[in-house]
Amino acid sequence: MPDFTPAELTRVRSALLGWFDRNGRDLPWRHGPEGRRDPYRAWVAEVLLQQTQVARGLTYYQRFLDSFPTVHALAAAPQEAVLKAWEGCGYYARARNLHRAAQHVAAHGYPHDHAGWLALPGVGPYTAAALSSLTQNAAHAVNDGNVRRVLARLHAHPQPTPAWVQAHADTLLDPDRPGAWNEAVMDLGATICTPKAPQCHRCPLSPWCQAAALGTPTAYPAPKPRPAVQDLHAVAVLIGTPEHAALEERTGTLLGGLMGLPSQSFDPAQPAAQAQAIAALCNRLHATPGETLGQVTHAMTHRRVTLHVYRATGGPAPQDVSRAALSRLDRKALNLMTPLLTPPT
DNA sequence: AACACGGGGTC
DNA sequence: GACCCAGTGTT
Numbered sequence: 001m002p003d004f005t006p007a008e009l010t011r012v013r014s015a016l017l018g019w020f021d022r023n024g025r026d027l028p029w030r031h032g033p034e035g036r037r038d039p040y041r042a043w044v045a046e047v048l049l050q051q052t053q054v055a056r057g058l059t060y061y062q063r064f065l066d067s068f069p070t071v072h073a074l075a076a077a078p079q080e081a082v083l084k085a086w087e088g089c090g091y092y093a094r095a096r097n098l099h100r101a102a103q104h105v106a107a108h109g110y111p112h113d114h115a116g117w118l119a120l121p122g123v124g125p126y127t128a129a130a131l132s133s134l135t136q137n138a139a140h141a142v143n144d145g146n147v148r149r150v151l152a153r154l155h156a157h158p159q160p161t162p163a164w165v166q167a168h169a170d171t172l173l174d175p176d177r178p179g180a181w182n183e184a185v186m187d188l189g190a191t192i193c194t195p196k197a198p199q200c201h202r203c204p205l206s207p208w209c210q211a212a213a214l215g216t217p218t219a220y221p222a223p224k225p226r227p228a229v230q231d232l233h234a235v236a237v238l239i240g241t242p243e244h245a246a247l248e249e250r251t252g253t254l255l256g257g258l259m260g261l262p263s264q265s266f267d268p269a270q271p272a273a274q275a276q277a278i279a280a281l282c283n284r285l286h287a288t289p290g291e292t293l294g295q296v297t298h299a300m301t302h303r304r305v306t307l308h309v310y311r312a313t314g315g316p317a318p319q320d321v322s323r324a325a326l327s328r329l330d331r332k333a334l335n336l337m338t339p340l341l342t343p344p345t
Numbered sequence: 346a347a348c349a350c351g352g353g354g355t356c
Numbered sequence: 357g358a359c360c361c362a363g364t365g366t367t
Binding site: 052 | 358359360363364365
Protein backbone atom coordinates (compact mmCIF):
# COMPACT_ATOMS: atom_id res chain seq x y z
CA MET A 1 0.00 0.00 0.00
CA PRO A 2 1.35 3.42 -0.90
CA ASP A 3 1.81 5.96 1.82
CA PHE A 4 0.00 9.26 1.70
CA THR A 5 0.89 11.75 -1.02
CA PRO A 6 1.72 15.23 0.21
CA ALA A 7 -1.72 16.44 -0.87
CA GLU A 8 -3.43 13.59 0.99
CA LEU A 9 -1.31 14.28 4.03
CA THR A 10 -2.60 17.82 4.12
CA ARG A 11 -6.22 16.64 3.92
CA VAL A 12 -5.75 13.97 6.60
CA ARG A 13 -4.21 16.47 8.99
CA SER A 14 -6.87 19.02 8.31
CA ALA A 15 -9.64 16.47 8.84
CA LEU A 16 -8.39 15.32 12.22
CA LEU A 17 -7.44 18.77 13.50
CA GLY A 18 -10.80 20.11 12.40
CA TRP A 19 -12.51 17.33 14.30
CA PHE A 20 -10.30 18.01 17.31
CA ASP A 21 -11.12 21.72 17.30
CA ARG A 22 -14.80 20.83 17.59
CA ASN A 23 -14.68 17.62 19.66
CA GLY A 24 -11.44 17.65 21.64
CA ARG A 25 -11.86 16.70 25.28
CA ASP A 26 -11.84 19.38 27.93
CA LEU A 27 -9.40 17.91 30.45
CA PRO A 28 -8.12 19.62 33.59
CA TRP A 29 -4.48 19.21 32.65
CA ARG A 30 -5.00 20.98 29.33
CA HIS A 31 -4.32 24.25 31.05
CA GLY A 32 -2.94 27.04 28.89
CA PRO A 33 -2.90 27.50 25.12
CA GLU A 34 -2.39 24.71 22.62
CA GLY A 35 1.27 23.71 22.47
CA ARG A 36 1.97 25.75 25.61
CA ARG A 37 0.29 23.73 28.31
CA ASP A 38 1.29 24.25 31.91
CA PRO A 39 4.31 21.95 32.33
CA TYR A 40 3.62 20.81 35.90
CA ARG A 41 -0.01 19.92 35.26
CA ALA A 42 0.80 18.22 31.97
CA TRP A 43 3.68 16.30 33.50
CA VAL A 44 1.70 15.00 36.47
CA ALA A 45 -1.09 13.98 34.11
CA GLU A 46 1.20 12.20 31.66
CA VAL A 47 2.82 10.14 34.39
CA LEU A 48 -0.50 9.42 36.05
CA LEU A 49 -2.00 8.29 32.77
CA GLN A 50 0.74 5.81 31.95
CA GLN A 51 -1.20 2.53 31.62
CA THR A 52 -4.15 4.20 33.33
CA GLN A 53 -7.40 5.17 31.66
CA VAL A 54 -8.35 8.83 31.59
CA ALA A 55 -11.64 8.32 33.43
CA ARG A 56 -9.74 6.76 36.28
CA GLY A 57 -6.83 9.17 36.13
CA LEU A 58 -9.13 12.15 36.61
CA THR A 59 -9.85 11.41 40.27
CA TYR A 60 -6.22 10.72 41.09
CA TYR A 61 -5.12 13.84 39.24
CA GLN A 62 -7.37 16.04 41.33
CA ARG A 63 -6.22 14.41 44.54
CA PHE A 64 -2.57 14.66 43.62
CA LEU A 65 -2.75 18.31 42.63
CA ASP A 66 -4.63 19.15 45.80
CA SER A 67 -1.80 17.54 47.77
CA PHE A 68 1.01 19.04 45.68
CA PRO A 69 -0.13 22.14 43.77
CA THR A 70 3.33 23.02 42.47
CA VAL A 71 6.52 21.24 41.53
CA HIS A 72 8.14 22.87 44.53
CA ALA A 73 5.52 21.49 46.90
CA LEU A 74 6.06 18.05 45.39
CA ALA A 75 9.83 18.30 45.62
CA ALA A 76 9.68 19.34 49.27
CA ALA A 77 7.35 16.52 50.35
CA PRO A 78 8.56 13.32 52.00
CA GLN A 79 8.24 10.23 49.84
CA GLU A 80 5.62 8.70 52.14
CA ALA A 81 3.33 11.64 51.48
CA VAL A 82 3.79 11.25 47.74
CA LEU A 83 2.99 7.56 47.86
CA LYS A 84 -0.01 8.28 50.08
CA ALA A 85 -1.36 10.62 47.42
CA TRP A 86 -0.71 7.91 44.81
CA GLU A 87 -2.30 5.17 46.91
CA GLY A 88 -4.52 2.81 44.94
CA CYS A 89 -3.32 4.07 41.57
CA GLY A 90 -0.79 1.31 40.95
CA TYR A 91 2.65 1.21 39.37
CA TYR A 92 4.11 2.98 42.34
CA ALA A 93 7.52 3.40 40.74
CA ARG A 94 5.83 6.21 38.80
CA ALA A 95 5.29 8.15 41.99
CA ARG A 96 8.81 7.55 43.24
CA ASN A 97 10.33 8.61 39.92
CA LEU A 98 8.08 11.65 39.63
CA HIS A 99 9.10 12.70 43.11
CA ARG A 100 12.81 12.37 42.32
CA ALA A 101 12.41 14.19 39.03
CA ALA A 102 10.48 16.99 40.72
CA GLN A 103 13.41 17.56 43.05
CA HIS A 104 15.65 17.90 40.02
CA VAL A 105 13.28 20.33 38.33
CA ALA A 106 12.80 22.36 41.49
CA ALA A 107 16.56 22.79 41.70
CA HIS A 108 17.46 23.20 38.02
CA GLY A 109 14.28 24.22 36.24
CA TYR A 110 12.21 22.49 33.57
CA PRO A 111 13.85 20.76 30.61
CA HIS A 112 14.05 22.89 27.48
CA ASP A 113 13.50 20.15 24.92
CA HIS A 114 12.68 16.51 24.20
CA ALA A 115 16.14 15.26 25.20
CA GLY A 116 15.93 17.15 28.46
CA TRP A 117 12.58 15.59 29.35
CA LEU A 118 13.85 12.15 28.38
CA ALA A 119 16.66 12.46 30.89
CA LEU A 120 14.24 12.70 33.81
CA PRO A 121 13.43 9.50 35.73
CA GLY A 122 10.04 8.13 34.78
CA VAL A 123 10.04 9.97 31.45
CA GLY A 124 10.41 7.62 28.49
CA PRO A 125 9.93 8.07 24.75
CA TYR A 126 6.18 8.57 25.00
CA THR A 127 6.19 11.07 27.84
CA ALA A 128 9.14 13.05 26.45
CA ALA A 129 7.33 13.42 23.12
CA ALA A 130 4.10 14.33 24.86
CA LEU A 131 5.60 16.94 27.15
CA SER A 132 7.91 18.55 24.59
CA SER A 133 5.04 18.83 22.12
CA LEU A 134 2.27 19.78 24.56
CA THR A 135 4.26 22.33 26.55
CA GLN A 136 6.84 23.54 24.01
CA ASN A 137 5.12 22.75 20.71
CA ALA A 138 8.11 20.63 19.70
CA ALA A 139 7.62 18.40 16.65
CA HIS A 140 7.74 15.00 18.36
CA ALA A 141 4.99 12.48 17.67
CA VAL A 142 3.69 10.48 20.61
CA ASN A 143 3.41 6.71 20.40
CA ASP A 144 0.98 5.29 22.91
CA GLY A 145 -1.78 2.71 22.86
CA ASN A 146 -4.18 5.09 21.14
CA VAL A 147 -1.72 6.04 18.42
CA ARG A 148 -0.82 2.42 17.88
CA ARG A 149 -4.45 1.43 17.42
CA VAL A 150 -5.37 4.37 15.18
CA LEU A 151 -2.39 3.83 12.89
CA ALA A 152 -2.77 0.04 12.82
CA ARG A 153 -6.33 0.53 11.59
CA LEU A 154 -5.52 3.34 9.21
CA HIS A 155 -3.02 1.06 7.44
CA ALA A 156 -4.70 -2.28 8.31
CA HIS A 157 -1.53 -3.50 9.97
CA PRO A 158 -2.30 -6.40 12.34
CA GLN A 159 1.02 -6.45 14.21
CA PRO A 160 2.59 -3.00 14.23
CA THR A 161 5.99 -2.82 15.91
CA PRO A 162 6.92 0.21 18.01
CA ALA A 163 9.32 1.33 15.27
CA TRP A 164 6.61 1.04 12.61
CA VAL A 165 4.17 3.05 14.69
CA GLN A 166 6.74 5.73 15.45
CA ALA A 167 7.71 6.07 11.79
CA HIS A 168 4.10 6.50 10.69
CA ALA A 169 3.30 8.81 13.57
CA ASP A 170 6.28 10.98 12.65
CA THR A 171 5.10 11.18 9.05
CA LEU A 172 1.56 12.11 9.99
CA LEU A 173 2.41 14.65 12.69
CA ASP A 174 1.27 18.13 11.70
CA PRO A 175 4.44 20.26 11.85
CA ASP A 176 2.37 23.41 12.33
CA ARG A 177 0.41 22.14 15.34
CA PRO A 178 2.37 19.25 16.87
CA GLY A 179 0.90 19.64 20.35
CA ALA A 180 -2.66 19.76 19.09
CA TRP A 181 -2.00 16.91 16.69
CA ASN A 182 -0.82 14.61 19.46
CA GLU A 183 -3.81 15.48 21.62
CA ALA A 184 -6.07 14.95 18.62
CA VAL A 185 -4.84 11.44 17.80
CA MET A 186 -5.17 10.38 21.43
CA ASP A 187 -8.65 11.86 21.71
CA LEU A 188 -9.66 10.05 18.55
CA GLY A 189 -8.33 6.76 19.88
CA ALA A 190 -10.00 7.24 23.25
CA THR A 191 -13.42 8.35 22.04
CA ILE A 192 -13.99 7.16 18.44
CA CYS A 193 -11.36 4.62 17.44
CA THR A 194 -11.87 2.56 20.59
CA PRO A 195 -10.64 -1.02 21.04
CA LYS A 196 -13.98 -2.82 21.14
CA ALA A 197 -16.66 -0.84 19.32
CA PRO A 198 -15.17 1.92 17.17
CA GLN A 199 -17.60 4.51 15.81
CA CYS A 200 -16.26 4.60 12.29
CA HIS A 201 -19.28 6.53 11.03
CA ARG A 202 -18.22 9.46 13.19
CA CYS A 203 -14.50 9.21 12.44
CA PRO A 204 -12.82 12.04 10.54
CA LEU A 205 -10.20 9.60 9.23
CA SER A 206 -12.60 6.96 7.90
CA PRO A 207 -12.17 8.10 4.25
CA TRP A 208 -8.53 6.99 4.49
CA CYS A 209 -8.93 4.06 6.88
CA GLN A 210 -8.13 0.67 5.38
CA ALA A 211 -9.48 -1.27 8.35
CA ALA A 212 -12.80 0.54 8.10
CA ALA A 213 -12.87 -0.20 4.37
CA LEU A 214 -12.33 -3.88 5.11
CA GLY A 215 -15.21 -3.73 7.57
CA THR A 216 -13.20 -5.32 10.39
CA PRO A 217 -11.60 -2.44 12.29
CA THR A 218 -11.37 -4.39 15.55
CA ALA A 219 -9.07 -6.92 13.88
CA TYR A 220 -6.35 -4.25 14.02
CA PRO A 221 -4.13 -4.42 15.88
CA ALA A 222 -4.32 -8.12 16.78
CA PRO A 223 -4.36 -8.85 20.52
CA LYS A 224 -0.97 -9.35 22.05
CA PRO A 225 -0.21 -12.73 23.63
CA ARG A 226 -0.05 -12.34 27.37
CA PRO A 227 2.03 -14.29 29.85
CA ALA A 228 0.18 -16.52 32.29
CA VAL A 229 -0.79 -15.04 35.63
CA GLN A 230 1.32 -16.38 38.47
CA ASP A 231 -0.14 -17.48 41.76
CA LEU A 232 1.59 -16.16 44.85
CA HIS A 233 0.90 -17.20 48.43
CA ALA A 234 2.06 -15.51 51.60
CA VAL A 235 1.27 -15.46 55.28
CA ALA A 236 0.73 -12.13 57.00
CA VAL A 237 0.12 -11.06 60.58
CA LEU A 238 -2.23 -8.50 62.01
CA ILE A 239 -0.73 -7.09 65.19
CA GLY A 240 -3.10 -4.57 66.78
CA THR A 241 -6.35 -3.47 65.16
CA PRO A 242 -7.38 -2.64 61.58
CA GLU A 243 -7.00 1.04 62.42
CA HIS A 244 -3.82 0.69 64.42
CA ALA A 245 -1.62 -2.13 63.15
CA ALA A 246 2.03 -3.06 62.84
CA LEU A 247 3.19 -2.24 59.30
CA GLU A 248 6.38 -2.78 57.36
CA GLU A 249 7.65 -1.03 54.28
CA ARG A 250 7.63 -3.34 51.30
CA THR A 251 11.02 -3.49 49.65
CA GLY A 252 11.76 -4.81 46.22
CA THR A 253 9.79 -4.15 43.07
CA LEU A 254 6.36 -5.54 43.93
CA LEU A 255 4.50 -2.73 45.71
CA GLY A 256 7.89 -1.27 46.62
CA GLY A 257 7.74 1.73 48.90
CA LEU A 258 4.25 0.96 50.16
CA MET A 259 3.49 -0.16 53.67
CA GLY A 260 1.79 -3.46 54.42
CA LEU A 261 1.18 -6.13 56.99
CA PRO A 262 4.37 -8.00 57.82
CA SER A 263 4.37 -11.00 55.50
CA GLN A 264 6.34 -13.96 54.25
CA SER A 265 5.76 -15.86 51.04
CA PHE A 266 5.60 -19.65 50.82
CA ASP A 267 5.15 -22.42 48.29
CA PRO A 268 1.60 -23.83 48.64
CA ALA A 269 2.71 -27.07 46.96
CA GLN A 270 4.80 -27.90 50.03
CA PRO A 271 2.51 -29.34 52.76
CA ALA A 272 4.24 -27.77 55.76
CA ALA A 273 5.34 -24.56 54.08
CA GLN A 274 2.54 -22.36 55.41
CA ALA A 275 3.09 -23.41 59.01
CA GLN A 276 6.82 -22.89 58.62
CA ALA A 277 6.26 -19.49 57.07
CA ILE A 278 4.08 -18.16 59.87
CA ALA A 279 6.55 -19.50 62.42
CA ALA A 280 9.49 -17.93 60.64
CA LEU A 281 7.66 -14.63 60.21
CA CYS A 282 6.72 -14.40 63.88
CA ASN A 283 10.24 -15.41 64.85
CA ARG A 284 11.68 -12.61 62.76
CA LEU A 285 9.21 -10.13 64.29
CA HIS A 286 9.69 -11.42 67.85
CA ALA A 287 5.91 -11.89 67.91
CA THR A 288 3.62 -14.68 69.06
CA PRO A 289 1.31 -16.19 66.43
CA GLY A 290 -2.43 -16.34 67.18
CA GLU A 291 -5.53 -17.62 65.46
CA THR A 292 -6.11 -17.42 61.73
CA LEU A 293 -8.30 -14.57 60.50
CA GLY A 294 -8.89 -15.94 57.04
CA GLN A 295 -7.45 -15.27 53.61
CA VAL A 296 -7.82 -12.67 50.89
CA THR A 297 -7.02 -12.92 47.21
CA HIS A 298 -6.01 -9.99 45.07
CA ALA A 299 -5.68 -10.07 41.31
CA MET A 300 -3.13 -7.92 39.54
CA THR A 301 -2.23 -7.94 35.86
CA HIS A 302 0.53 -10.51 36.19
CA ARG A 303 -0.01 -11.93 39.69
CA ARG A 304 -2.69 -13.46 41.82
CA VAL A 305 -1.72 -13.00 45.43
CA THR A 306 -3.38 -14.91 48.25
CA LEU A 307 -2.64 -13.61 51.71
CA HIS A 308 -3.27 -15.96 54.65
CA VAL A 309 -3.79 -13.64 57.57
CA TYR A 310 -3.10 -14.51 61.21
CA ARG A 311 -3.49 -12.57 64.35
CA ALA A 312 -0.32 -12.09 66.37
CA THR A 313 0.78 -10.33 69.53
CA GLY A 314 4.00 -8.64 70.55
CA GLY A 315 6.52 -7.67 67.89
CA PRO A 316 6.67 -4.24 66.25
CA ALA A 317 4.51 -1.42 67.57
CA PRO A 318 1.21 -0.72 65.80
CA GLN A 319 0.88 2.56 63.90
CA ASP A 320 -1.92 4.67 62.47
CA VAL A 321 -3.02 2.79 59.36
CA SER A 322 -4.94 5.72 57.87
CA ARG A 323 -1.75 7.73 57.47
CA ALA A 324 0.15 5.00 55.62
CA ALA A 325 0.12 4.23 51.90
CA LEU A 326 -1.18 0.68 51.49
CA SER A 327 -1.93 -1.47 48.47
CA ARG A 328 -5.41 -2.79 47.81
CA LEU A 329 -4.18 -6.17 48.94
CA ASP A 330 -3.42 -4.96 52.45
CA ARG A 331 -6.67 -3.02 52.61
CA LYS A 332 -8.50 -6.26 51.91
CA ALA A 333 -6.50 -8.05 54.59
CA LEU A 334 -7.41 -5.39 57.14
CA ASN A 335 -11.04 -5.66 56.10
CA LEU A 336 -11.08 -9.25 57.33
CA MET A 337 -11.48 -7.74 60.78
CA THR A 338 -14.10 -5.15 59.83
CA PRO A 339 -16.42 -6.71 57.26
CA LEU A 340 -19.39 -4.88 58.76
CA LEU A 341 -17.77 -1.53 58.15
CA THR A 342 -17.36 -2.20 54.44
CA PRO A 343 -19.79 0.08 52.61
CA PRO A 344 -22.37 -1.71 50.45
CA THR A 345 -21.55 -1.71 46.75
C1' DA B 346 13.62 -8.54 23.02
C1' DA B 347 11.42 -10.00 27.13
C1' DC B 348 9.93 -9.15 31.81
C1' DA B 349 8.13 -6.89 35.79
C1' DC B 350 5.20 -3.62 37.34
C1' DG B 351 -1.37 -2.18 39.84
C1' DG B 352 -5.65 -1.69 39.48
C1' DG B 353 -9.90 -1.24 37.36
C1' DG B 354 -13.16 -0.84 33.28
C1' DT B 355 -15.56 -3.34 29.84
C1' DC B 356 -17.25 -6.80 27.00
C1' DG C 357 -11.79 -14.63 31.76
C1' DA C 358 -9.83 -11.78 28.07
C1' DC C 359 -8.15 -7.57 26.82
C1' DC C 360 -7.06 -2.99 27.46
C1' DC C 361 -5.39 1.42 29.43
C1' DA C 362 -1.93 8.93 27.42
C1' DG C 363 4.58 3.26 29.32
C1' DT C 364 9.07 2.87 31.85
C1' DG C 365 13.01 0.59 33.73
C1' DT C 366 15.64 -3.53 34.09
C1' DT C 367 17.76 -7.69 32.47
